[in-house]
Amino acid sequence: MKATAYAKINLALHVRGRRADGYHDIETIFAFVDAGDVLSVTTGQAEDRLQVVGEFAAALGGSSVGDNILMQALNAFPRPGADGPDGWHVTLEKNLPVAAGLGGGSADAGALIRLICDSHGWPEDWQERAARLGADVPACVVSRTARGTGTGTELDVIDSELTGMAVLLVNPRKPLATGPVFKAWNGLDQGPLAQGTLREIVPKARNDLEDGARALVPAIGQVVGALKATYPWLARMSGSGASCFALYETAEARDAGAAEIAMRHPDWWQMSGTLL
Numbered sequence: 001m002k003a004t005a006y007a008k009i010n011l012a013l014h015v016r017g018r019r020a021d022g023y024h025d026i027e028t029i030f031a032f033v034d035a036g037d038v039l040s041v042t043t044g045q046a047e048d049r050l051q052v053v054g055e056f057a058a059a060l061g062g063s064s065v066g067d068n069i070l071m072q073a074l075n076a077f078p079r080p081g082a083d084g085p086d087g088w089h090v091t092l093e094k095n096l097p098v099a100a101g102l103g104g105g106s107a108d109a110g111a112l113i114r115l116i117c118d119s120h121g122w123p124e125d126w127q128e129r130a131a132r133l134g135a136d137v138p139a140c141v142v143s144r145t146a147r148g149t150g151t152g153t154e155l156d157v158i159d160s161e162l163t164g165m166a167v168l169l170v171n172p173r174k175p176l177a178t179g180p181v182f183k184a185w186n187g188l189d190q191g192p193l194a195q196g197t198l199r200e201i202v203p204k205a206r207n208d209l210e211d212g213a214r215a216l217v218p219a220i221g222q223v224v225g226a227l228k229a230t231y232p233w234l235a236r237m238s239g240s241g242a243s244c245f246a247l248y249e250t251a252e253a254r255d256a257g258a259a260e261i262a263m264r265h266p267d268w269w270q271m272s273g274t275l276l
């Protein structure tokens, strides 16, 4: 079996408050790109096993396989069978940069949970189990445009009029962990997301983590600036950064933007796709 772990972007991310448990209440609009990491699975094995390959496999090299969110997902979703558990050998092709605001690990877990539950059934508490792996994981299981509230785990799927829009993702190849970016938030609630269509509300919305992220990785300012210079409909930082995205009305406009940025900043990572 094969599955794509779709890159996650936050079209908007409003931070509304810091909670007693250290997490933050947010209002976000999750959207997904039709590209990302790729999982290949062989089922019916004696035990679970994980192998990581691809451009960013080395970026995970410091942490052991057991720490990988995919092993945590396999443990959280056991696969009972008549002759013992159905062991899965998983190969992860790590195409997305690590600690990048694209929910890479969450997308990997989301894709694997989809495969497990499609073949073994969806437990009633799948959303709680997914949320224990990470606040972004339930959204990545669904991988459809959705409004996220609470810590990001409460989801309302949106019938998005932005589906099919051309997307360009750019990362300055500077990893940025999520926790410190939330810590750097200035604590000022700047208000909720508006109601309306995505075309109306997204351009006026914000990513409240951008200032804190830019203080930690100043290159984010350059990335947003470079994307804005390619005449997109919208350019903004995703999640806790440092990846940024631009949305274009046509694939031609996106490809021209991608070529321009590749020429000026050959050291930056980029990926092109379409919004799911």
Ligand SMILES: C[C@@](CO)(OP(=O)(O)O)[C@H](O)COP(=O)(O)OP(=O)(O)OC[C@H]1O[C@@H](n2ccc(N)nc2=O)[C@H](O)[C@@H]1O
Residues within 6 Å of the ligand: 010, 013, 022, 023, 024, 025, 026, 028, 100, 101, 102, 103, 104, 106, 133, 134, 135, 136, 137, 150, 151, 152, 178, 179, 180, 182, 238, 239, 240, 241
């Ligand atoms: C910021 C977002 C936006 O979609 O994405 P990324 O930038 O990570 O992709 C998410 O909220 C990240 O979700 P996820 O990456 O699953 O977070 P977790 O592993 O649960 O948490 C990592 C750390 O981020 C902080 N955190 C996360 C979510 C939240 N609502 N409030 C927080 O304060 C906590 O310090 C936590 O220890």
Ligand SMILES: Nc1ncnc2c1ncn2[C@@H]1O[C@H](COP(=O)(O)OP(=O)(O)O)[C@@H](O)[C@H]1O
Residues within 6 Å of the ligand: 060, 063, 067, 068, 069, 070, 097, 098, 099, 100, 101, 102, 103, 104, 105, 106, 108, 176, 177, 178, 239, 240, 241
């Ligand atoms: N499969 C995985 N892919 C990426 N990161 C993983 C994975 N498993 C565990 N991690 C750990 O999770 C952390 C967050 O990674 P990632 O999900 O890429 O961040 P972000 O959500 O900001 O894009 C990394 O620092 C990494 O050590």
